[in-house]
Amino acid sequence: MNMNLGGDNLPEGKEKYEAVQEMFDRIAPRYDFVNRIMTFRLDVRWRKKTVKALGLPRESIVADLACGTGDFCVELEKAGMLPIGFDFSFGMLSASPSFSILSQADVLRLPVRENSLDGVTCGFALRNLTELPAFFEEVSRVLKAGGRFGFLDVAEPENRFLNWGHHLYFDRIVPKVGALFSDKSAYSYLPRSFSYLPPHQEIISMIEKAGFTRVERKLFTPGSTQLFTGEKA
Numbered sequence: 001m002n003m004n005l006g007g008d009n010l011p012e013g014k015e016k017y018e019a020v021q022e023m024f025d026r027i028a029p030r031y032d033f034v035n036r037i038m039t040f041r042l043d044v045r046w047r048k049k050t051v052k053a054l055g056l057p058r059e060s061i062v063a064d065l066a067c068g069t070g071d072f073c074v075e076l077e078k079a080g081m082l083p084i085g086f087d088f089s090f091g092m093l094s095a096s097p098s099f100s101i102l103s104q105a106d107v108l109r110l111p112v113r114e115n116s117l118d119g120v121t122c123g124f125a126l127r128n129l130t131e132l133p134a135f136f137e138e139v140s141r142v143l144k145a146g147g148r149f150g151f152l153d154v155a156e157p158e159n160r161f162l163n164w165g166h167h168l169y170f171d172r173i174v175p176k177v178g179a180l181f182s183d184k185s186a187y188s189y190l191p192r193s194f195s196y197l198p199p200h201q202e203i204i205s206m207i208e209k210a211g212f213t214r215v216e217r218k219l220f221t222p223g224s225t226q227l228f229t230g231e232k233a
């Protein structure tokens, strides 16, 4: 069933949860392929930079939340860390080429003991969650004191010209590429989903409220991707 991520108003709460889960189950088999085309493989570089920015030693236990097909787990494995991926879409987990342990779970209610992880990553999923403050609190619950996080997501370039190009690309080209190789409605939802993401200052303040310090934001070229890092106080 195709739920209403394509309607005039984007859903919230339980309706959003179910629609997002159903959409990712549906697009999972071609998700990685379309991602690489759409980002010109830059997504791989952004994840590598995120893993580096974590600054954690080898053998650190790192949960990748909303791991999808496990792209972050692959990068964490390469860096000698011990990743565990969590995602609520069984389709995405089944399409994973990673060797890490993967578990089907809601990242707002992780089956993980408090203060047990060295690090947490999350790629391109913040805007798909139903409650951001609850997510940051859950990350704070499972991280050890001093544990590090890296959250990667889309951003709007501040430069007017780049912003125009960004909108042209995401609003017009991405839905067509998605329709050609995968699913039209899912890739039309992608640019619309940007509106779920609060301004970065608000995100930083939510993260700090959840008990984190040294929170920083970095933009990756061409300003359409942002990385938040920080550590549990």
Ligand SMILES: C[S@@+](CC[C@H](N)C(=O)[O-])C[C@H]1O[C@@H](n2cnc3c(N)ncnc32)[C@H](O)[C@@H]1O
Pocket: 020, 021, 024, 065, 066, 067, 068, 069, 070, 071, 072, 086, 087, 088, 089, 092, 105, 106, 107, 108, 122, 123, 124, 125, 128, 129, 130
């Ligand atoms: C855009 S994909 C990103 C996947 C992967 N992190 C990446 O970097 O490619 C968003 C993922 O968030 C997952 N997701 C959204 N809400 C979730 C939730 N509440 N619990 C677990 N996974 C969730 C979806 O199933 C999907 O796999």
